[in-house]
Amino acid sequence: MxxxxxxxxxxxxxxxxxxxxxxxxxxxxxxxxxxxxxxxxxxxxxxxxxxxxxxxxxxxxxxxxxxxxxxxxxxxxxxxxxxxxxxxxxxxxxxxxxxxxxxxxxxxxxxxxxxxxxxxxxxxxxxxxxxxxxxxxxxxxxxxxxxxxxxxxxxxxxxxxxxxxxxxxxxxxxxxxxxxxxxxxxxxxxxxxxxxxxxxxxxxxxxxxxxxxxxxxxxxxxxxxxxxxxxxxxxxxxxxxxxxxxxxxxxxxxxxxxxxxxxxxxxxxxxxxxxxxxxxxxxxxxxxxxxxxxxxxxxxxxxxxxxxxxxxxxxxxxxxxxxxxxxxxxxxxxxxxxxxxxxxxxxxxxxxxxxxxxxxxxxxxxxxxxxxxxxxxxxxxxxxxxxxxxxxxxxxxxxxxLARKFERPADPLAELPVTVDQNKLSGQVVLVGYGRVGRRIAEALTARGIDFVVAEQNRDIVDQLRKQGIPAVAGNAGEPGVLIQAHITHATMLVIATPDTFHVRAMIDTARALNPNIQSVVRTHSEAEAELLRQERAGQVFIGEHELAKGMVQHVLDSFEKKHGRSPH
Structure with missing residues (x-):
């Protein structure tokens, strides 16, 4: 038909x-x-x-x-x-x-x-x-x-x-x-x-x-x-x-x-x-x-x-x-x-x-x-x-x-306010990125009473954090000036929670140049990127899928032990 x-x-x-x-x-x-x-x-x-x-x-x-x-x-x-x-x-x-x-x-x-x-x-x-x-x-x-x-x-x-x-x-x-x-x-x-x-x-x-x-x-x-x-x-x-x-x-x-x-x-x-x-x-x-x-x-x-x-x-x-x-x-x-x-x-x-x-x-x-x-x-x-x-x-x-001068003339969010307690800028954690992962890390640090400074590109987020009394700096942490403003020289740890892995090496290199004893924690989604970072001694590298699997395995083991009263074979 x-x-x-x-x-x-x-x-x-x-x-x-x-x-x-x-x-x-x-x-x-x-x-x-x-x-x-x-x-x-x-x-x-x-x-x-x-x-x-x-x-x-x-x-x-x-x-x-x-x-x-x-x-x-x-x-x-x-x-x-x-x-x-x-x-x-x-x-x-x-x-x-x-x-x-x-x-x-x-x-x-x-x-x-x-x-x-x-x-x-x-x-x-x-x-x-x-x-x-x-x-x-x-x-x-x-x-x-x-x-x-x-x-x-x-x-x-x-x-x-x-x-x-x-x-x-x-x-x-x-x-x-x-x-x-x-x-x-x-x-x-x-x-x-x-x-x-x-x-x-x-x-x-x-x-x-x-x-x-x-x-x-x-x-x-x-x-x-x-x-x-x-x-x-x-x-x-x-x-x-x-x-x-x-x-x-x-x-x-x-x-x-x-x-x-x-x-x-x-x-x-x-x-x-x-x-x-x-x-x-x-x-x-x-x-x-x-x-x-x-x-x-x-x-x-x-x-x-x-x-x-x-x-x-x-x-x-x-x-x-x-x-x-x-x-x-x-x-x-x-x-x-x-x-x-x-x-x-x-x-x-x-x-x-x-x-x-x-x-x-x-x-x-x-x-x-x-x-x-x-x-x-x-x-x-x-x-x-x-x-x-x-x-x-x-x-x-x-x-x-000339471009650097044109880009950010006297930006108030690019520098920490003078009102920040200087005692909180020694031995602190520098947290790069305040997205979904960075927020959870910040909440955990606050709950433990650990001081931290946030480096974030989104100016609106930086402005909101400052209103909440959280020290924050606006800018790309791959640039030395941003980490300097976050007082990386006196920090204990650098935590990179941003998904933008393009500038990770620059962040780590700058942090180590200014503070050779600093520890670093990096987030990545790629096995190849993680291996390359480990070879460059980037510190502790976390892969999203691996951490999810670890959390699920730990839950399974804990539940098994609780139910049977013994360790699984």
Whole structure:
């Protein structure tokens, strides 16, 4: 019997061509995602031969965005989001404003209307969450402070974009576009009130009800012992909550999936949930990049090369420079500023949605969508190159006296207050990192009455610790000045509780140079890294999986002895 197999054809073509071109790109020492984009161009309508279903590919890509954001939420706690609010919130809003102004200025020069320029500038201002996550994961910095700041920044951008998508239709008439009859006569203030009410209602529901309900459901399914049901529950939660959030609260699929992951993180099964959903996340992420390539029209590169170059200049250089200056102005290190600016040097899914809405409302010409797609393709393909440039820039800044002066002029959080009791700065523990592990270590030290000084990159955390009366210094402990301020010369022990192992050797070398008798305790997740640190006599090295196994074994042995009154054989 005849039947429609366009869905199967689209998935098979996207994954098949994605594999072939991804393999070729990897062999050519290029990122695999460049191959995925090329595969999309090949099976897209702009090139001869087989053409996949663009509409279906777009929907499959939307699932990929949901699963990717769900995975981020599983690794991103509410505390992490709250900790970076003081940089992510003002930084993202100001960066969107600056990038939008650049786009509007260029559109005005081209003779576009005010509304067209506004939509065009907004589309150039918001980065792709999927591209950002892939870049951070490949470099192993997703769970670091800089990674959390970048993700928090993108969450704020998503919230702003959701607000823009709701406000554009009622504002279209005043901006020179067409007015939807359903939006005619609707008050702007009423629209704002409804939008903020929906977003606030969604967040409250997820934090109050979702944090209890969804982890409980996941636990009930896990008790059945069925791996298939558990995987199904995880995927259903990601896609179902994302869909419901859009239908009931008007927020985006991506934001709904992100909060779904955050509430499920409260469950003890969150690591298993992340592991079970990883293959699907990777497969649908490929579909996302292929679908972006399918929308591209190569003719725009020939017909309007100068326009394309100007668009890419705003995306890669303009808004990245704005983000860099904003992060530095907020008194964060140059490394943080570089990582955030490199993360934002591309555009993606929300840009396409904004462009489509702008065209449907008669605000932006079709030429704008072609330019946005060209900018997205080129900026996504060049994003790995932008990240690679950050390394030599960091080396230059590390050796530049001018850069050091510009970065942190008279920073009050970079020095211990004079009010700190000097008796607590002799024989103390220097604790590097105040994340989930560092907090527990600090609590244990406080309970035992052991003095300690915290060295932490997150300025907000340092400020909070000082208000609690805990000595703390803001900065990267890989820099000698930070450890000197923590009085490492008089310390008994250096405890490195941060997951950022890149600067561990510099921390230990500096500590030993200033205090040859100091003991060091290091945290790592890698066997190879642990072995290398032991060879370099880094002190006591703890591997997360080993310590978990030791704790479980000790519990088993203690329980056995208690029950049987003897040692197990």
């Amino acid at each position: 005849p039947h429609n197999i366009s869905l199967i054809t689209t998935i098979a073509a996207a994954l098949g061509f994605g594999l072939i071109f991804g393999f070729i790109a990897t062999r050519m020492k290029l990122p695999a995602l460049v191959g995925y984009l090329a595969a999309g161009i090949v099976i897209g309508p702009a090139t001869p031969g087989f053409v996949a279903d663009t509409a279906l590919a777009g929907q499959l890509a939307e699932i990929g965005v949901m699963l990717m954001m769900f995975g981020v939420g599983l690794h991103f706690s509410l505390d992490d989001l709250w900790d970076v609010r003081r940089i992510a919130l003002p930084g993202a809003i100001l960066q969107i404003a600056v990038a939008t102004a650049m786009g509007m200025g260029m559109a005005h020069y081209w003779g576009w209307s005010l509304g067209g320029g506004l939509v065009f500038g907004l589309a150039l201002s918001v980065a792709s969450t999927v591209v950002l996550l892939r870049a951070l994961e490949e470099r192993g910095i997703l769970d670091t402070l800089n990674g959390r700041i970048a993700v928090g920044w993108l969450v704020v951008e998503d919230l702003v974009t959701v607000l823009v998508l709701v406000l554009l239709p009622p504002l279209a008439g005043s901006l020179g576009g067409t007015v939807n009859p359903a939006d005619a006569g609707v008050s702007l203030w009423r629209t704002l009130a409804v939008t903020f009410g929906q977003v606030a209602g969604f967040i409250v529901f997820m934090l109050v009800v979702g944090r209890k309900l969804f982890p409980w459901i996941l636990w009930q399914v896990a008790r059945t012992g069925s791996r298939e049901l558990f995987t199904l529950c995880v995927v259903a939660a990601a896609v179902g909550i994302a869909y419901a959030s859009t239908e009931l609260f008007g927020v985006s699929f991506a934001l709904g999936a992100f909060f779904a992951g955050m509430v499920l993180r409260e469950s003890e099964l969150s690591h298993r949930a992340a592991e079970e959903s990883l293959p699907l996340r990777d497969a649908f992420a490929v579909l996302f990049f292929v679908s972006v390539g399918m929308l591209f029209e190569p003719a725009v590169l020939v017909e309007q090369p100068l326009h394309v170059l100007l668009v890419c200049a705003i995306i890669i250089f303009g808004k990245s420079a704005a983000a860099f200056l904003l992060v530095v102005a907020l008194r964060y290190p140059f490394k943080t500023a570089l990582i955030v600016s490199a993360s934002l040097a591309q555009i993606g899914e929300f840009s396409f949605i904004l462009a489509a809405l702008g065209i449907s409302l008669g605000l932006m010409p079709h030429e704008g969508q072609s330019l946005i797609l060209a900018g997205a393709i080129l900026s996504i393909a060049l994003n790995p190159v932008v990240f690679s440039i950050t390394k030599p820039l960091l080396r230059w800044m590390g050796s530049s006296e």
